[in-house]
Amino acid sequence: MGAQGQRLAVIGAGVAGCALVARLRQLGWPGPITLWEIGRGPGGRTASRRSRHDADLRFDHGAPLLNLAVAEPPLLLDSLLAAGALAPFEDPVALLQGETQQLLAGCHDPLVQGRLLIAPDGMDRLCAAMLQMADEGVTARFGQLVRHLQPRPQGGWLLQDADGALLGEADWLVVSSTLPAHPRSRLVLGWDEAPLRRAAAALGDARLNHALERIAAIRTEPRSNLLVVCDAAAAAAWAALPFRLLEFDAAARQRFGLSRLRILPLGDGRCTLVAHSSTVFATEHLSVYGSRSAVALLQTLPPREVEEAEVIQRLAAMVCDALEPWLTPAMVASLRRSDNRQLMRWGAAFPLPPGLPPDLMLCGLSRLAFCGDYVSGPGFGRVEGAWRSAERLAAELIDAAGVRGA
Ligand SMILES: Cc1cc2nc3c(=O)[nH]c(=O)nc-3n(C[C@H](O)[C@H](O)[C@H](O)COP(=O)(O)OP(=O)(O)OC[C@H]3O[C@@H](n4cnc5c(N)ncnc54)[C@H](O)[C@@H]3O)c2cc1C
Known part of the structure; x- marks a missing residue:
């Protein structure tokens, strides 16, 4: 040959x-x-996690966006933009300060520097x-x-x-x-x-x-992510917040156990939330996989429903704590319902x-x-x-x- x-x-x-x-x-x-x-x-x-039974549902539960911090663009970029597979990420970004529990517009986290882009139909696209x-x-x-x-x-x-x-x-x-x-x-x-x-x-x-x-x-940093779907009433309240992507500063990560929150409006009036844990929280709960994760399915691991429900419960409570000044009753209810929440554990989210x-x-x-x-x-x-x-x-x-x- x-x-x-x-x-x-x-x-x-x-x-x-x-x-x-x-x-x-x-x-x-x-x-x-x-x-x-x-x-x-x-x-x-x-x-992106989707549902066979719910065509509109989507969680971008890994990277919610991407950023190009180096000025020279990757060679495939123009074709992907022309095909509509990528578009500018224009949603408001804010930073939660842990010490004061106040919001700052914009953020200097390395994940939101430079040119911000999103795959509009889902990050998997x-x-x-x-x-x-x-x-x-x-x-x-x-x-x-x-x-x-x-x-x-x-x-x-x-x-x-x-x-x-x-x-x-x-x-x-x-x-x-x-x-x-x-x-x-x-x-x-x-x-x-x-x-x-x-x-x-x-x-x-x-x-x-x-x-x-x-x-x-x-070595790698893990993440334990909480995935929540909110009905239209709660979604309207989530959409009224001054951010769609919230980054947590070092003090906020330590205080609330979270690193970021993404609010994604769906086409039918609902929205999804993905709350990313801090590294410390994910490390402490490394053995609790989301039951729908590829690793759990591959290893045919026995379901650990009790532990999984506990981690979900804790993550939801952490979101309530972190956003307490801004939450309405409808938002709290959407976080507390147990039938609309899932866990996704990324054992190796970010290499170091x-x-x-x-x-x-x-x-x-x-x-x-x-x-x-x-x-x-x-x-x-x-x-x-x-x-x-x-x-x-x-x-x-x-x-x-x-x-x-x-
Ligand atoms: C929660 C989270 C948030 C993030 N946020 C951001 C962000 O905001 N901005 C950003 O730029 N990046 C972010 N990242 C990081 C970003 O997602 C990764 O840097 C990027 O997607 C890595 O791409 P990759 O192709 O190198 O690796 P991967 O996406 O990990 O691809 C490797 C693939 O190989 C497959 N594979 C491995 N072993 C085998 C095997 N033996 N047989 C068959 N298949 C195999 C895996 O299933 C996997 O699909 C985030 C990541 C996570 C998890």
Whole structure:
């Protein structure tokens, strides 16, 4: 097989994986690309939770927006804006000061610096739009966990499921999540060892070993998020607040146990609220997954209804405390109802620096590469970093694989 037919497998359909395949197609990667993703659709941490029974319902329960803090725009940006997949985020942002419990208009948090953007139809639609840009050149395999990775003797990779059954074969592999390489997969998924670490032992590639060491050292901040749907009467009161995105300063995080609150009006007059916990709160409640989270479904964990209800109850009480000066009875009622609330626990919401040095993204000898928000550089730990790392890797892969770029 010539260089032009080389098959690429990409693990992860978050921003990094989706931006990578979109950019590779723009650059003219000629071979087949397969994208593997545990989730039911694209999005990763730019996720939206929807309901089969309620077409209007939507929670953007991961990143509620994205920001471009570096002046030079990512290369895919114009096409995404032109397609309406991204639009300026124009909702009012405020900061809650913990010491005084007062609101300040605007905020200097790194997550709201620079150019603010939103995917108007749901944050998950950003990744979907990136995949559309790659067109039929990509086969997406959703709902599929890649459990084992075996290097082939002649180079390239075999991908296997939990039973060892072959999922696919590829000449190049890109891993856009730390999970297949990080010891936390033992905790999260109960694996005996992260698949890439086992594979690396057989490869003896010093560069890959170095990259894996750096990835293994990356620590992350968790979040426990409360998801609430409010009926039209309560939604009108929530909409009257002087913000749609509320950031908590350090004192407010400590005092109320929350880091931010997003109010999202729905098309039918209702709204959804997503309250993001502080790191400290999420760390204390790390073992309580939302029963609808991918990890709980994957591990078929026994339901922990009592603990989950307690965490939900505490988060709702924390929102009541933090917003006490502004709450109306309808708003309090919407927070106290137990049939409209869910929990989403993000075990690794934000990577902490230092991340993977960009010069270790590509391990040519092993035909393996990394991208994602955990690669250090502009936008580290945010959507911007995931996106930029993918665009950079696309150009490097075209060179390394020796394929003809457009
Ligand atoms: C609550 C929360 C709030 C946030 N707020 C902001 C914000 O305001 N602004 C901002 O810029 N960023 C924010 N972020 C961070 C932002 O969401 C991430 O930086 C970005 O989405 C990361 O994209 P990624 O593609 O690197 O990783 P991910 O989105 O994590 O994608 C990796 C994908 O790989 C999949 N995967 C992993 N292992 C396997 C496997 N073995 N087999 C198959 N699939 C696999 C995962 O399911 C996942 O979908 C927030 C994150 C969270 C959780």
